[in-house]
Each structure stands twice: as structure tokens, then as C-alpha cells.
Amino acid sequence: MAKYRSSTTTQGKNMAGARALWRATGMQTEDFGKPIIAVVNSFTQFVPGHVHLKDLGQLVAGEIAKAGGIAKEFNTMAICDGIAMGHGGMLYSLPSRELIADTVEYMVNAHCADALVCISNCDKVTPGMLMAAMRLNIPAVFVSGGPMEAGKATIAGKAVALDLVDAMVAAASPGISDQQVGEYERSACPTCGSCSGMFTANSMNCLTEALGFSLPGNGSLVATHADRRALFVEAGQRIVELCRRFYQQDDASVLPRSIANFKAFENAMRLDIAMGGSTNTVLHLLAVAREGEVAFSMRDMNRLSLDTPHLCKVAPSVAHFHMEDVHRAGGVFGILAELDRGGLIHRDVPTVHSASMGEAIARWDVRSTGAEEAKKRYSAAPGNRPTLEPFSQETRWSLDLDRENGCIRDLEHAYSKDGGLAVLYGNLAPDGCIVKTAGVDESIWTFSGPARIFESQEAAVEGILGDQVKAGDVVLIRYEGPKGGPGMQEMLYPTSYLKSKGLGKACALVTDGRFSGGTSGLSIGHVSPEAAQKGAIGLVREGDMIQIDIPARSIRVELSEAELQKRREQMDAGGDKAWKPVDRQRAVSPALRAYAALTTSAADGAVRDVSQLG
Ligand SMILES: CC[C@H](C)C(=O)C(=O)O
Numbered sequence: 001m002a003k004y005r006s007s008t009t010t011q012g013k014n015m016a017g018a019r020a021l022w023r024a025t026g027m028q029t030e031d032f033g034k035p036i037i038a039v040v041n042s043f044t045q046f047v048p049g050h051v052h053l054k055d056l057g058q059l060v061a062g063e064i065a066k067a068g069g070i071a072k073e074f075n076t077m078a079i080c081d082g083i084a085m086g087h088g089g090m091l092y093s094l095p096s097r098e099l100i101a102d103t104v105e106y107m108v109n110a111h112c113a114d115a116l117v118c119i120s121n122c123d124k125v126t127p128g129m130l131m132a133a134m135r136l137n138i139p140a141v142f143v144s145g146g147p148m149e150a151g152k153a154t155i156a157g158k159a160v161a162l163d164l165v166d167a168m169v170a171a172a173s174p175g176i177s178d179q180q181v182g183e184y185e186r187s188a189c190p191t192c193g194s195c196s197g198m199f200t201a202n203s204m205n206c207l208t209e210a211l212g213f214s215l216p217g218n219g220s221l222v223a224t225h226a227d228r229r230a231l232f233v234e235a236g237q238r239i240v241e242l243c244r245r246f247y248q249q250d251d252a253s254v255l256p257r258s259i260a261n262f263k264a265f266e267n268a269m270r271l272d273i274a275m276g277g278s279t280n281t282v283l284h285l286l287a288v289a290r291e292g293e294v295a296f297s298m299r300d301m302n303r304l305s306l307d308t309p310h311l312c313k314v315a316p317s318v319a320h321f322h323m324e325d326v327h328r329a330g331g332v333f334g335i336l337a338e339l340d341r342g343g344l345i346h347r348d349v350p351t352v353h354s355a356s357m358g359e360a361i362a363r364w365d366v367r368s369t370g371a372e373e374a375k376k377r378y379s380a381a382p383g384n385r386p387t388l389e390p391f392s393q394e395t396r397w398s399l400d401l402d403r404e405n406g407c408i409r410d411l412e413h414a415y416s417k418d419g420g421l422a423v424l425y426g427n428l429a430p431d432g433c434i435v436k437t438a439g440v441d442e443s444i445w446t447f448s449g450p451a452r453i454f455e456s457q458e459a460a461v462e463g464i465l466g467d468q469v470k471a472g473d474v475v476l477i478r479y480e481g482p483k484g485g486p487g488m489q490e491m492l493y494p495t496s497y498l499k500s501k502g503l504g505k506a507c508a509l510v511t512d513g514r515f516s517g518g519t520s521g522l523s524i525g526h527v528s529p530e531a532a533q534k535g536a537i538g539l540v541r542e543g544d545m546i547q548i549d550i551p552a553r554s555i556r557v558e559l560s561e562a563e564l565q566k567r568r569e570q571m572d573a574g575g576d577k578a579w580k581p582v583d584r585q586r587a588v589s590p591a592l593r594a595y596a597a598l599t600t601s602a603a604d605g606a607v608r609d610v611s612q613l614g
């Protein structure tokens, strides 16, 4: 029998002081000897995806207590990327992932907790908590706040479903009146929950299902629906059971590193590629794998992208499907089941809720299951009534089982035989870069054009809005990588403004920064190595021709090796000014400089590498 970690502070005469303090938190004599389970909440009033989580930690805690555990709740931070977007605030977004992971480690190790329930939702919170779960390797269950309902509005006489990206694009579109922009703004984000498209938050919450860490429906069941409550209740019950299995029955298969093993990462990546997840998932999966010492790399992602079909297009890749529609079609398990029918899923990995992924698919695939519970869960619909109240409506609709034209397609009707995310390599990105092909019009899968160079996101926004960018250009934004930014900003404003200017299908955008899940178009990010780490992207000059070939998975600048080498030598000779942006005024706080000093390349997940300290 494994010893409870918590016994360090709850057992033995010498721990009388610690027990005295535990008692002051509400523990009784009979509680010493029960597992202490950390309920890691990310409630904050700053983020729509988290405003409704305040009481949900205690909902989980109550279930833990009923099942025989001791629950202790604490909070992590959460940043709203949508509010932080487009200004210096975005520098903090990616680094917050490491702080969240550290917060969980600090609290759990300082107090010797035995297990975790992670209540996450928006962008960096789920990845930060996943990193912590893998780092700590103690039983962990994930449950997120759930997606926001899509906005519904009648604009210019047409009924539309929309989200915040539509409001952003509309705001800078010349043909749209202030009054219409106001309509977009007021209807884009009607409820609590993570923004309604296949953005980063929802992508990551879907991936927790495929990794085996969360219950079916976690990624897609809207925050407002009463059925979502069951996920919180069950998370509390499950974690106590997992504790029992690990600590009392020596069953290490319940530990995060057993669940999220290499095969589970392959499953998660296949899901991601099939659903056209946010490009940020690449960064986060690499970081999570690293924490768990799983040898899963960009090369694996590239390999999987070549034979994983693209089955699902959701906003921003198409306008009319949002997460609520993914759910209606069977959610993550609907997609996993289609992949499984093609033999593309490892069935023999354990999950927190089922003995194996294969067993879970059999139960939760809406097309083949005999379980009424599954059909009912996926019939949960949006209420279409503005609210911040979770679980406050019980609307249902019929399932979408149309695998030809519905929200989830089967293999036969795939959008493409290779997937919605691709890794490109070439002399501009020797360590790779990422593009969400799901959101790229097929007409521009190959593209070549002159580089228009911007040495910051701000300069790019100014250039695009100032009409300096023309159809056919490749907008190249550099020194925005993990080290160079620092913090690898999301470029949602430049990509949205290209659309506002009618250039969405006429230009490419290439950067060592990253994108929001709200980005679509020929937007290529994570170019590695980044400019600040002497990457070739730093050597490109205005007007150099850039060639992009998605089917061939290649990205090149039309320069010979000799020319690149010559420029590299010239750059190196520049001393202090070399490999730094020209004329960029940017205040970088000491906190961000600490992240910049330690971070690694996007190709390594932009995690901190303390081994550099010696
Ligand atoms: C809409 C975009 C969202 C706020 C985001 O930051 C992401 O998806 O990454």
C-alpha cells in the first residue's frame, strides 16, 4: 500500500503542530488518515470563462467529502486572452502558463496533498494545470467551466451565429456602421464560458478528454446547461476512487503519466488534427509531454498530420458551427469514434473514467452506443438566453448524426485526407512552424510572395490598417517569439485586420510569435528557431520571396545557403544590436525578463529550461 503523501503532516506525534493547523481549517480527528485532495479552482471575475466557477470548487469539494476524502480548495490565476489581446498585456499570457503550473506544484507539495481536481477553462489554465499534473504525477481529474454559447443576432437582416472574433473583424471593416459594430459587440458573448469557437480554451479542454483526464462532454457541453453539473459531481467522486486505487490498491495505472502516455498523446494529437484545433495546442502538448517525460515531439505531430483526416470545421474555420454544434454531433467522443473506425486510435490506454479508451468510445459514441445516458448528454443545447449562471437551463435538441454534411464528418466525407494542422519545415524554419490548414482556403495552400517585414505586432497592425500591405504580400512579423517578445504574443489583431481589409485570402502571415485560436487564413506561426535565437527568420529582408507549400509541408525563403550564411555573419558582427528588433519601443518588466531568460524555443513548447543555469 502506498503511503498517503499527506501522512507526512497528519501522522506521528511530532506533527501535532501541523495537525493543530489542519484542525483550524476544519479537519476533525477522524479525518486524519483520509486522502487530502486539492481542488484547484481558477475562478476570477476578470474572465468570462471563469466568472461562474466561484461555487463550483465547493460543489466538487462536497462530493469529495461524501465519497470519503478531504477537499481543500485553492485558486490559480487566469488571464482572458481576448481582453489581453493586441497590447502589452498579451506578453503575459503564455508565461502565465508556467506560473499556473508552479502555483499548483507549490501548493500541493507545500501541503503534501494526495491528489488533484483541476477546474480549468481558458487559454493557459488547462495547459498549466496539465503540466502540473504530469509534473506531480499524483491522481488528477480535470473538469473545465465549459464553452460559452454562440452569440445569436440578426445583422443586416440575416440571422447569424457569432463570437468575439466577428466583433473584432467588424470593428475594423470599412463597410460596417458603428451601429452594426455595436450589435456585434453586444451579442458576440452572451453567456459565461470559454469563447464559443474552436479557440484555444475549447481545443485544450477537448484534448483533456482525448488524453483521458476528463469526463466525456468536458470539452463541448456548454457552461449554461444543467447537465454540465454532473461532470463536476462525478469529478469529485472519481478522484476519491482514484486515490483509493493508487494509495490502497497500488494501482499506478491511475496516475497521470500512466494515463497520458505516448499513445494517449498520439490520440490527443489525432483528435486535434481531425478537429482543426488551435495552433496553441501544439505548444501546450509539447510542454505537457515534457513535464511528464513523454518523448512526444513536433516530428510526431508532423507524422500524425500526414494520415489523420480532417473531420470537423468549427469557427473560426467556418462561420456557422460553434462548440455547441460539436457537442450536438457527439463531441470529442464522436470524433474519436470516427477516427477509431479508421483504426487511428489507440484503444488500450486507461482514462480516469473507463478502463480503456476503447471501452469509453464504445459507451460514448453517439452513433453506436446503446447507452441512453450518452445520447442524452449530447442532446444538451444552448438556452439562447444571456446569463452568467452555470447549469441554469435545460434546453435539448436532436442529435446531429449527419456525417456527410454535419458538424462532424466520417472518414469517407472528410474535408481532407490529411489533417487540419500541419508542421512545415524549410530554410526559414529549420525546426518547424505550424499552420492550421483547417482555416486556410484551398486556393492558397501554395503561396509565394514578397516579405513585408514588421519587427513587432504593433508595427504590423499599423502597417495593415495603414494600407501598406497589398494582396500577394507575405506579412512577416518577427522578434515576437518566446524569448524575443518575450512571451510569444498571439497575433489575432493582425490576422483579423487582414480580413477587415479584404486580404484574408490574398496574403500570408508568417511569424515567430503565435496565434489565437480565433485566427484563420494562411497564418503560419511558431517559426523556429525564433529571430531572437538567431533563427533564419531574422535574416529575411524586405522583398525577399517567401514560398509556402502546405501539401509539401514546406516553407522557404528564396535565398541560397551562401547568401543566408553571408547575412548571418553580417548580423553576428552587429554586436549588441544583433538579433534584436530595430526601433521597437517596448517596456518589458523584470517578471517577464525572468521568463525570457529561461524559456526555450516554440519547437520545445516554450517551456523554461533551468538546466541553462548550470
Ligand atoms: C478568440 C480567441 C481567444 C480569446 C484566444 O485567445 C485563443 O483562442 O487563443
Ligand SMILES: [Mg+2]
Binding pocket: 081, 123, 200, 490, 515, 516, 517
Ligand atoms: Mg489565446
